[in-house]
Amino acid sequence: MRYGLHKFWNFFKASLILLSLLWVGFSTYWFPPHHDQRVAPQIGFTAPQFSLTTLNGETLDLAQIQAQVIVLNFWATWCPPCRAEMPTFERLSREFEPDQVLFIAVNATFQDNLADIHQFVKENNITFPIVLDLDGKVSRAYQIQAFPTTFLLERDKTIRTMMIGGPVSAVWLRSEIEQILNHQK
Known part of the structure; x- marks a missing residue:
């Protein structure tokens, strides 16, 4: 047995x-x-290229931007930290000339509501470019996993630093911007 x-x-x-x-x-x-053959955007890598329509109907092409620093923020109106950091971006965008530092907010429009975006921008007097990621291609290219996510790019579109989550502090952001500006002199 x-x-x-x-x-x-x-x-x-x-x-x-x-x-x-x-x-x-x-x-x-x-x-x-x-x-997936794409490598997630990382510090020291070239940022993925995109061309998107702004909230005003114009085309914004990342390759054409010649600012010394580009602050690229991925956000949505339904995201509380995104909403909280927008006034900081607006305030800092007014401190620097656009050829020096350009703020661009990439809205995850494929997950958002266009009317809510217009209302939020109007209520908060946002003056820097808001571009619409209607189909999510740019968010996928940047492999966005959480909102907000912010990238700081140098003039040659190299990713200098990034912040996943938020809201970002004005002190941190100003310090990072100044480091990039001083590095490029």
Whole structure:
């Protein structure tokens, strides 16, 4: 009896291993892994290029911007930290000339409401460019996982620093901007 049970367990283990290998083989064949060839934007990398429509209907092309520093913020009106940091961006955008520092807010319009965006911008007197990511392509290119996410880019579109989450503090943001400006002199 004991020998028969031992033989059964060996057969069971061998069968389980064989079935597992077959499952891995079949699942690899029928459901091949999807490899995303894009590398997540990181400090020192070139920021993904985009061309989006502004809230005013104009086209903003990242490649054409010649500011020494670009503050690129991904946001949505339904995001409380996003709403909280917008006055900081507005205040700092008025401290610097646009050819020196340009603030751009990329709205996740594919997850937002256009009427809410217009109302928020009007209520908060936002004067820097708001661009609309209508289909989410730019958010996917930047691999945005959380709102807000802010990138600081140098003139050549190299990512100098980034902040995931928020709201960002004016002190931190001003310090980072000044470091980039001083580095480019």
